[in-house]
Amino acid sequence: MFSRYAFIKKVSVAIALGAVAVYAGSSATARAEYPDRPIEMTVLFGGSALATAQVLAEGMSQRLPQPVAAVSRTGGGGAVGYSYVHSMPADGYNIVWNSNSISTTYHKGNMPFDYKAFDPVAQVSVEVPALAVNASSGWNSLADLIKAAKAKGGKLKVGISGKGSFTHLTSEALFSKAGVKVIYVPYGKGSAQAELLGGRIDAAVQWPSQFISLAQAGKLKILAVTSAKRIDALPDVPTAKEQGIDIDIKMWRGIAVPKGTPKRVIGRLEEVIQHVVNSKAFRAAGKKLGFKPAYLPANIFGKVIASDDTKIAALMEELHMKKQ
Incomplete structure (x- = not known):
């Protein structure tokens, strides 16, 4: 027979192990519940950029358990908005409605970091000046x-x-x-x-x-x-x-997050954005606002951003717009 002390010790260990299991379960549940509070989408410009972002935010809000709010933070060719999101925790609750402006703003010298300070989530649209x-x-x-x-x-x-x-x-x-x-x-x-x-x-x-x-x-x-x-x-x-003027210039727009955001969070956002961009409502908005829905997943979008950055840097150098 167990002594009274051995019995109490055994019960204590069982309770402790149970508590660990409950805690682990609750942590796993918490991880699976992103987002558990509203998401803020920083928009760098007004006009069609803001109008399109609002359509995207509304569509995302309908598919997520928490709302996505488009917040305008303009100035510095995008530097104000990029700097704000760059300073936020990499947890998926502050996202940026980014574009080729990440490259023009950096190479102009308006901010000290480039596109590598963010993780790509998804390309959303293409717009032509x-x-x-x-x-x-x-x-x-x-x-x-x-x-x-x-x-x-x-x-x-x-x-x-x-x-x-x-x-x-x-x-x-x-x-x-x-x-x-x-x-x-x-x-x-x-x-x-x-x-x-x-x-x-x-x-x-x-x-x-x-x-x-x-x-x-x-x-x-x-x-x-x-x-x-x-x-x-x-x-x-x-x-x-x-x-007779041989140029081909267009702007992509999409969503990015601070570098180091968990992959599961990026994946959740990527999945939701794909549904929104492929929806009839988003296509209809594109015809009205003059943009073309053009979804790309994070891995391909990241390659587009990097490739475009090289081209923009070269063009700005040629036009004497690049900070030396």
């Missing part, structure tokens, strides 16, 4: 605009969303290939449409959704898109390449 002018200008093609730019002796004003931004890079590439010098004017607190209609700039490079309704109303004229092929949102607008 468009060049528009005031309809009253009388310019109906890139040739007309280039002729006017040369006549103005480098004083033609082109609106961009910010120095060192992706629209700045696109504009520089376009007009450099055209062999003309222009003055780049940041929109500031205004917008491309308002600045064009007010006559404060002569042309602007921005996303199609910013121009389509005013072009349909006859107030703006969209002269070109910068991709190699025409886009669905503007099927009647020729590419710059069709008009």
Whole structure:
């Protein structure tokens, strides 16, 4: 027979082992319950970037047990938003609606870290910049605009969303290939449409959704898109390449998280994003806002980001936009 002491010791050990098992079980449950609080999606820009991010966040919220809130943190060509998310814990509760701007912002010297500071989650969409002018200008093609730019002796004003931004890079590439010098004017607190209609700039490079309704109303004229092929949102607008300027520039958008975020968390987000991007609602939003749904999983998206970073660095070097 066991002594009373041996019996008590045996019971104590059993209780302790039980407690460990319960704790382990509860820890496993906690790990499986991501997310157990709201997720914040930092959006770097307004306009179509914010509109698309809100559509994505709404779709993700419907498929996750917790809401995803799109929060605008603009400034510095994306540096403000990237820096904020970079400073957050790598736990999946702070994600960033990223784009090629991670490369333009870094190579411009606006922030001390590059794309390697984040883990890719999924590519979501592709968007193509468009060049528009005031309809009253009388310019109906890139040739007309280039002729006017040369006549103005480098004083033609082109609106961009910010120095060192992706629209700045696109504009520089376009007009450099055209062999003309222009003055780049940041929109500031205004917008491309308002600045064009007010006559404060002569042309602007921005996303199609910013121009389509005013072009349909006859107030703006969209002269070109910068991709190699025409886009669905503007099927009647020729590419710059069709008009003799050989460029192919487009922006991808997607989701990234701070480096070191657990793979199971990235996998959960990746899975949800795939469902949202492939949904009818997201495709319909794409037609309305002028973007093309283009889902890519984390591993492939990461290769796209790295490859694009090399190309952007080279282009910025060529255009004297890269910080030395």
